[in-house]
Amino acid sequence: MSSLAELAFQARSALRWSMPAFKRLASIDEARAACPAPARFDALAARYELTAWSRCCALQDWAESLYVLDVLDRLLPTPLPPGRALDVGAKNGAMLPGLVTAVARGCDAVELDAHRRYLWGSTRRVYGEAMARAFPECRFISGDVRALEGPWALVTWWLPFLTPAPLEAWGLPARFLAPRELLEHVVERLVPGGVLFVVNQGEAEAGVQQQLFEALGLPARSLGRIESPLSPFRLPRVGWLLTR
Ligand SMILES: C[S@@+](CC[C@H](N)C(=O)[O-])C[C@H]1O[C@@H](n2cnc3c(N)ncnc32)[C@H](O)[C@@H]1O
16 A cells, blocks of 8 residues: 555656646635625635735635634734745645735745645646736645745644554655654754644644653644634644644
8 A cells, every 4th residue: 555655646746747727716705605604704805905815815715714814813823923824735835825924924835745636637736837827926836845845934744644544544654754853853943942843633633742742842832623614624623722
């Protein structure tokens, strides 16, 4: 299984050509109509500029980015030090509008498996790059976060791989399971006063995350369960904050 995953990863990483990013963009009115919590939508729309999202977001992107904006709006410490932000494991960039809007600064979004292809022939990369182009000073980077040097004032990390099962479920080779090395790499590249924000899926995974912080002597603060009226996700989530 693992060698199959390796072969498949090598193949898609070599075949980088992509169809364009086909997407049915959704207007702010359509996004509000589809939103599970219109009152929270209105509060966020009053506080942040969301109109640019309709130039780059399909309804699914709106849902994921509204969730990100809702959570970061409530849970990030302010002010953040000057500097760029990074999202690790950015998939197809669907969460980037939420991050950029929350922190109002240049953002990087890095994705290891960026050449993964949809049925219609487009890769995550072209979606991520199109999303990054919609915002000033933003980049979608195809590759391993360990190849990046930063520095960053904020790193967001939604659902890092900490155990073999989720990595296998996402079809990635076992050699990419390196939670300790990845965490050390990212934390070392935070500016002084910089913030790491991590979200895990479920209490068991959060327990593994806690052990990892402790093993590295990192004084992360548990945020407990992350609730959001805008969450499109079914499983419970648990958050952490670390300030360097
Ligand atoms: C469980 S998924 C979470 C995706 C997204 N953050 C979310 O919350 O929906 C983990 C993501 O991290 C990416 N990833 C894993 N290891 C990585 C690495 N070393 N550098 C960059 N991205 C990585 C995976 O390819 C995958 O897209």
